[in-house]
Amino acid sequence: EAGVTQSPTHLIKTRGQQATLRCSPISGHTSVYWYQQALGLGLQFLLWYDEGEERNRGNFPPRFSGRQFPNYSSELNVNALELEDSALYLCASSLWGMDTQYFGPGTRLTVL
């Protein structure tokens, strides 16, 4: 069974640009979560999507946004990139909002 997949693996942007990160959940999972892991910091919760709706949001500014598609895949958009946005962005999926989260390999975003 295929796990959570994320693309791209690496992404390099300059300050002020926009970044789009993609995630495909495990087949049968309807919930998708996004986390930011900056160097030396723990996992910080960004967003939770289920059945196409945003269910919860972490303490991040509105320039972090996303969506979930009918096939449950998800996209994270980061607008007006800042240097501090450089981090590993992790996507996880689970059965509806309750059970164990399974993580993808992550997208390394570097903002220059």
Add this chain to the structure above:
Amino acid sequence: EDQVTQSPEALRLQEGESSSLNCSYTVSGLRGLFWYRQDPGKGPEFLFTLYSAGEEKEKERLKATLTKKESFLHITAPKPEDSATYLCAVQADRTGGSYIPTFGRGTSLIVHP
């Protein structure tokens, strides 16, 4: 507010030297406690979910236990390939609310041959 504290922050062991990692938590109603392993630059890999005090789970050289205040990840006769950061997370049982887990900062384990 849910809190998770992992100790030690870093641990160096010799191959074969057994030890334990600690995860202390504060949560109003535990739904689940999770252990993950994370290699540098990679996504966390799921290890265990524990639901109630007294529960234990094992996988190869790893054994996770749970009490009402903390969880331990015991590593028996570790090998160099067990070197990684081990993350603990708790999920609170909130009626109609968020099930977003709270993660600890992790314990970085290095096992020397």
